[in-house]
Amino acid sequence: MAEPTLSRRIAELAAETDLGRLPADVVASTRLRVLDTLGLALRAQELDSSRAVIGYVADQGGRAEATAIGVAGRVPAALAALVNGTLAHSLDYDDTHLPSVLHPSAGVVPAALAAAEAVGASGAELVAAVAVGIETCVRIGMAGYDKESGNSTFFEHGQHATSICGALGGAVAAGMLHRLDADGIQSSLGVAASMASGIIEANRTGGTVKRLHCGWAAHSAVTAADLTRRGLTGPPTALEGRFGFFQAFLHGTFDAGQVTDRLGEQWAVPGIFFKPYPANHFTHTTIDAAAELRRRGVRPEDVESIEVGVPGPVIRTIGEPIEVKRAPRTGYQAQFSAPYAVTVGLLGGGGLGAALEDYTDELAADPLRRELMAKVSVVADPRCDAIFPHQFPAVLTARLSGGRTETVEVLANRGGDQRPLTDEEVGRKFADNAGAALPAGEAERLRRAVLALDTLADVRALLHP
Structure with a gap:
């Protein structure tokens, strides 16, 4: 048979x-x-x-x-x-x-x-x-x-x-x-x-x-x-x-x-x-990492630059073209932007940590968010590459005024098997x-x-x- x-x-x-x-x-x-x-x-x-x-x-x-x-x-x-x-x-x-x-x-x-x-x-x-x-x-x-x-x-x-x-x-x-x-x-x-x-x-x-x-x-x-x-x-x-x-x-x-x-x-x-958040899934750990910076007392005005380390394959979705990702024209484009995800986490979002109200056309064009997004770069990180695609990890390195540096690693997604809702x-x-x-x-x-x-x-x- x-x-x-x-x-x-x-x-x-x-x-x-x-x-x-x-x-x-x-x-x-x-x-x-x-x-x-x-x-x-x-x-x-x-x-x-x-x-x-x-x-x-x-x-x-x-x-x-x-x-x-x-x-x-x-x-x-x-x-x-x-x-x-x-x-x-x-x-x-x-x-x-x-x-x-x-x-x-x-x-x-x-x-x-x-x-x-x-x-x-x-x-x-x-x-x-x-x-x-x-x-x-x-x-x-x-x-x-x-x-x-x-x-x-x-x-x-x-x-x-x-x-x-x-x-x-x-x-x-x-x-x-x-x-x-x-x-x-x-x-x-x-x-x-x-x-x-x-x-x-x-x-x-x-x-x-x-x-x-x-x-x-x-x-x-x-x-x-x-x-x-x-x-x-x-x-x-x-x-x-x-x-x-x-x-x-x-x-x-x-x-x-x-x-x-x-x-x-x-x-x-x-x-x-x-x-947990209404945005491209690749951006979620970036939101969490930026939120941790906020909990550590980092304010937008303290930031000189932020490097977002992510798995290489996701950069084309949330980090390229970088000029577009740093200046999304709409709330929908912002949902696919790692630089915008930094602003949500650092400024604080609604719902479970980021809500639909945080992704509007008006906020995408907000001068404060645009200024912050301009300081964000998105790079491949080997630690993240080793984990992807079983998780969508992120490593944020923030260079702050006064020469201080803060690094946050979020290696597992909230809502997944390691951090379930x-x-x-x-x-x-x-x-x-x-x-x-x-x-x-x-x-x-x-x-x-x-x-x-x-x-x-x-x-x-x-x-x-």
């Missing part, structure tokens, strides 16, 4: 997994990821890019199947996934898996939620589908992780792995919620492989299209599962085939073991990093985000409902009680 293909292995896991087969820590973590994702999507409605997608979907019409945040009534499930996925990724506040550097929940959760609403699935079904979808997304992403270089091959090719792998993970989740068998889920993944896309040039030179990527992944996922249940089929060797996914995106260089090893036994979900901190993050978009009572109702998600008989009551 022929060895099962990679997509078959994933499909069989998906077809046989229900809530009772998931470890307790996977269930608990999955609930928190649904909570986090919904809070982010609710908060992101205020962005111009969000309004563009919300307006687009509101104009489309169609069957009332699922909730699109910001759109009155229900809309077709794929369009709901488009809106919610876009919003979930738009604040650069969504969770991160390392070392793949994927943001799995922002694509998978909106796809699963839309499919679940469309079919009237239970909360238990939704939790199982999200867990398997995230697992699929991460494992496919890790197949493209190059251990030798310590970097993702997807990124080296200019591809946004989050969007690309998220489409496949979301398709598996949506297939489960449509109650497809292993053949159907395998086809759903195979169809989505022809829809996966996303390039990351916007990270480097601007543009808001990256915010769309998780929405497009979720839209592709829901569409793939819906087409599959109607009879469309995908190739059984969609991943490893001669003209398959890994050949197309990774030029045929991939680690199949990352997809199959201990599949169904070892789960990625509990180890995925929550983001508590459930209460994740809840506070949700309250800050959802509370800005919903009445206080409704935000609290939603929080309680999500934390009891696996007991919910019909997920349509989640967003429309």
Whole structure:
């Protein structure tokens, strides 16, 4: 008998997994990821890019199947996934898996939620589908992780792995919620492989299209599962085939073991990093290090220069072009700037240490922050290189007036396995985000409902009680 293909292995896991087969820590973590994702999507409605997608979907019409945040009534499930996925990724506040550097929940959760609403699935079904979808997304992403270089091959090719792998993970989740068998889920993944896309040039030179990527992944996922249940089929060797996914995106260089090893036994979900701050994840330890300088009594006027040492591969995202990173034109550009991260930490931020209110167009242009950013350089640090990409460390060296020097090392990310957020901190993050978009009572109702998600008989009551 022929060895099962990679997509078959994933499909069989998906077809046989229900809530009772998931470890307790996977269930608990999955609930928190649904909570986090919904809070982010609710908060992101205020962005111009969000309004563009919300307006687009509101104009489309169609069957009332699922909730699109910001759109009155229900809309077709794929369009709901488009809106919610876009919003979930738009604040650069969504969770991160390392070392793949994927943001799995922002694509998978909106796809699963839309499919679940469309079919009237239970909360238990939704939790199982999200867990398997995230697992699929991460494992496919890790197949493209190059251990030798310590970097993702997807990124080296200019591809946004989050969007690309998220489409496949979301398709598996949506297939489960449509109650497809292993053949159907395998086809759903195979169809989505022809829809996966996303390039990351916007990270480097601007543009808001990256915010769309998780929405497009979720839209592709829901569409793939819906087409599959109607009879469309995908190739059984969609991943490893001669003209398959890994050949197309990774030029045929991939680690199949990352997809199959201990599949169904070892789960990625509990180890995925929550983001405490609404900025590119590479900047977080810089915020923490600068905050430590502040706690030591360093004031902006004391600073003559600050050198931010980071892993070499992240410099192109948060340190180049240095002229742009020292003078971001918008709050969005500031989210990808190590010099701006120094200002947030040194001046003090809101929320858990940095809040959305700290990343505005006005603050990006603030003369005090501009003056401070002009004194910041970003360099590769060998200590950080040795740790990356399992963490995104930073070493700050501040040269101060009077000849004094202060050095701060932050070698592990807050929100990750070494410095995890508590459930209460994740809840506070949700309250800050959802509370800005919903009445206080409704935000609290939603929080309680999500934390009891696996007991919910019909997920349509989640967003429309």
